[in-house]
Amino acid sequence: MYRYDEFDHEFVRARTRQFRGQVERRLKGTLTEDQFKPLRLMNGLYLQLHAYMLRVAIPYGTFNATQMRQLAMIADKYDRGYGHITTRQNIQFNWPELVDVPDILDDLADVEMHAIQTSGNCIRNVTSDPWAGAAADELEDPRATAELLRQWSSLHPEFTYLPRKFKIAVIASQKDRAVLKAHDIGIQIIKNDLDQIGYKIFVGGGLGRTPIIGKELVEFLPRIELLPYLEATMRVYNRYGRRDNKYKARIKILVTEMGIDAFKAEVDDEYSYLSPSDIAVSKDEIARITSYFAPPAFENLASSDADYERARRKNIDFARWAQNNVARHKVDGYAIVNISLKPIDGAPGDITSAQMRVVADLAEKYSFGEIRATHEQNLVLPYVKKSDLFALYMSLQDNALQADNIGLITDIICCPGMDYCALATARSIPVSQAIAERFSDPVRQQTIGEMKIKISGCINACGHHHVGHIGILGLEKAGVESYQIKLGGDGSETAAIGDVTGKGFSQDELIDAIERVVDLYLNNRNDNERFVDTYRRIGMGPFKEVLYDAA
Amino acid sequence: MSTLKHKGKGPQAITANGLRNGPVVYLDPNYQWSTSFDDALISEDPDIIEKMRHAGDAAENANLVVGVYFIDVSAETGLPVRYRERFRTNGPSYDPGTPPHDSFVPTFIGG
Numbered sequence: 212m213y214r215y216d217e218f219d220h221e222f223v224r225a226r227t228r229q230f231r232g233q234v235e236r237r238l239k240g241t242l243t244e245d246q247f248k249p250l251r252l253m254n255g256l257y258l259q260l261h262a263y264m265l266r267v268a269i270p271y272g273t274f275n276a277t278q279m280r281q282l283a284m285i286a287d288k289y290d291r292g293y294g295h296i297t298t299r300q301n302i303q304f305n306w307p308e309l310v311d312v313p314d315i316l317d318d319l320a321d322v323e324m325h326a327i328q329t330s331g332n333c334i335r336n337v338t339s340d341p342w343a344g345a346a347a348d349e350l351e352d353p354r355a356t357a358e359l360l361r362q363w364s365s366l367h368p369e370f371t372y373l374p375r376k377f378k379i380a381v382i383a384s385q386k387d388r389a390v391l392k393a394h395d396i397g398i399q400i401i402k403n404d405l406d407q408i409g410y411k412i413f414v415g416g417g418l419g420r421t422p423i424i425g426k427e428l429v430e431f432l433p434r435i436e437l438l439p440y441l442e443a444t445m446r447v448y449n450r451y452g453r454r455d456n457k458y459k460a461r462i463k464i465l466v467t468e469m470g471i472d473a474f475k476a477e478v479d480d481e482y483s484y485l486s487p488s489d490i491a492v493s494k495d496e497i498a499r500i501t502s503y504f505a506p507p508a509f510e511n512l513a514s515s516d517a518d519y520e521r522a523r524r525k526n527i528d529f530a531r532w533a534q535n536n537v538a539r540h541k542v543d544g545y546a547i548v549n550i551s552l553k554p555i556d557g558a559p560g561d562i563t564s565a566q567m568r569v570v571a572d573l574a575e576k577y578s579f580g581e582i583r584a585t586h587e588q589n590l591v592l593p594y595v596k597k598s599d600l601f602a603l604y605m606s607l608q609d610n611a612l613q614a615d616n617i618g619l620i621t622d623i624i625c626c627p628g629m630d631y632c633a634l635a636t637a638r639s640i641p642v643s644q645a646i647a648e649r650f651s652d653p654v655r656q657q658t659i660g661e662m663k664i665k666i667s668g669c670i671n672a673c674g675h676h677h678v679g680h681i682g683i684l685g686l687e688k689a690g691v692e693s694y695q696i697k698l699g700g701d702g703s704e705t706a707a708i709g710d711v712t713g714k715g716f717s718q719d720e721l722i723d724a725i726e727r728v729v730d731l732y733l734n735n736r737n738d739n740e741r742f743v744d745t746y747r748r749i750g751m752g753p754f755k756e757v758l759y760d761a762a
Numbered sequence: 763m764s765t766l767k768h769k770g771k772g773p774q775a776i777t778a779n780g781l782r783n784g785p786v787v788y789l790d791p792n793y794q795w796s797t798s799f800d801d802a803l804i805s806e807d808p809d810i811i812e813k814m815r816h817a818g819d820a821a822e823n824a825n826l827v828v829g830v831y832f833i834d835v836s837a838e839t840g841l842p843v844r845y846r847e848r849f850r851t852n853g854p855s856y857d858p859g860t861p862p863h864d865s866f867v868p869t870f871i872g873g
């Protein structure tokens with residue numbers, strides 16, 4: 212798997228030393244808050260509603276058991292015993308103290324972690340498919356490309372002061388498990404008719420107050436041209452992206468205002484002036500990076516395992532968990548295990564330090580030490596032998612990690628909302644908990660089938676509500692929380708922005724409203740049609756009726 | 763130069779976060795900073811509000827607090843007018859931390 216090279220070591224240590232000095236100066240008063248704020252943000256440190264918050268980068272969601280244990284140590288020593296997995300595959304600590312942050316960054320650096328590129332108007336931590344290296348449907352491991360981009364973007368002088376933050380995601384399958392088209396740039400690794408591997412590039416996607424689905428910029432970009440072409444794209448953005456109004460500064464606004472064709476013409480023009488060979492990375496370098504992601508030493512196994520099948524037949528809970536949380540692996544005899552961080556009464560994405568240590572132990576014992584964080588705020592053990600699944604499940608059960616709801620109605624994406632976030636207009640965690648509670652019956656969840664509920668506590672849309680099958684946006688109306696509902700959003704390869712149903716609901720009304728929507732769907736669906744497909748077929752009308760007329 | 767202004771109407775309180783440790787704090791009648799809104803100095807008197815402004819600026823300049831601002835307080839309820847500020851006085855409504863936020867005893871910083 213990915214490891215730091217010497218350059219990263221030096222750089223991260225130097226950055227931490229520098230930040231220690233900056234914190235000292237801030238505490239002494241030789242740096243004012245205005246001067247200090249951009250510096251702390253560059254190191255992932257925010258001031259939130261109740262306290263500071265530190266966001267730690269997990270590059271493309273991949274980390275290992277040692278790193279997880281260190282995160283647990285940090286949670287216990289400097290924070291309040293837990294962490295929160297974000298929709299950008301990072302982890303946040305909600306209660307660090309400014310005076311401790313330099314030590315935390317040192318402790319992170321000890322395990323090759325940091326908080327760089329988790330904030331500010333730079334190219335942020337690159338995200339990817341959490342099943343990378345394991346998914347049965349991938350063309351290759353997308354993390355090699357993600358890592359190439361990380362190295363290219365980390366310190367690139369042209370990209371340290373962009374008009375606005377910039378998010379890139381990379382996938383290597385038809386199925387999109389990384390919300391590709393909601394990114395400033397989305398990169399899909401594909402094969403052309405000549406069987407060559409290259410890239411399909413999407414540009415100008417994003418959520419926030421102006422949700423836009425990314426548009427295709429290039430249908431097939433030869434592998435070697437990736438960095439030069441992206442560099443040309445970034446230059447066009449840097450040149451024309453607005454800086455006068457931060458709400459209009461994302462590349463999605465530029466692409467929309469120019470039109471994709473004119474934007475592409477600008478990029479192609481810029482590209483024609485570049486010397487790709489100066490920017491493109493050599494074959495050797497690509498081979499070196501790719502070697503970081505060499506598959507682990509898989510054993511030669513039969514594709515099915517008799518003990519596993521027997522356990523499924525005998526233990527109904529295990530069978531349900533296996534059906535929902537275990538995914539097909541590209542190697543025979545192995546499985547991808549999704550660990551749900553969505554217990555009915557918890558906050559989506561929260562994990563205690565004790566659970567972190569359990570996951571670290573399980574990763575070491577069963578998954579070559581590897582762990583992934585997903586944008587849906589869950590964890591993944593990517594390389595588990597089918598014969599180990601039952602033992603693994605028992606350990607999860609002992610540690611309150613056995614939630615068996617992946618992809619179901621209680622597997623909710625939910626931002627921290629007003630419980631933690633300074634920008635929030637309403638809470639989101641209690642809404643998520645109330646919905647989970649209402650639909651907690653596993654049989655009912657199974658009946659409803661695939662359902663993506665996504666909740667944001669303000670229009671910044673960190674909870675991806677625009678692309679939820681059911682999206683919920685918390686607002687403040689005359690001093691009380693009010694929740695707008697969107698229907699028909701989709702964060703997958705068939706990406707779509709949901710439609711607003713109409714006026715908002717109070718927290719009390721909301722859960723009944725959601726239930727009416729779900730019941731209407733169940734009464735109208737054809738066979739095993741998913742909610743989002745029923746919505747597409749019958750449209751908003753009937754849903755509006757049950758939402759507003761029945762009440 | 764002070765940038766701290768009060769643009770609100772009616773009774774005012776002053777809030778901030780502690781610089782070193784981050785907690786939400788309110789200026790109290792002794793011009794100290796308490797983590798409890800119950801201790802907050804609330805006043806409509808322009809002279810006192812002016813003193814509060816000075817105290818806020820001074821604490822920021824003394825690197826005691828960060829992000830000082832005035833909040834409107836309802837004369838009827840004695841609670842902040844804005845939902846966000848009412849909410850902020852209590853800490854998160856869901857808190858998996860140990861110890862939970864609401865078990866904290868009010869503390870003072872600086873002074």
Ligand code: SF4
Nearest residue numbers: 626632635668669673
């Ligand atoms: S959506 Fe709003 S409330 Fe939620 S985390 Fe983002 S900024 Fe905060």
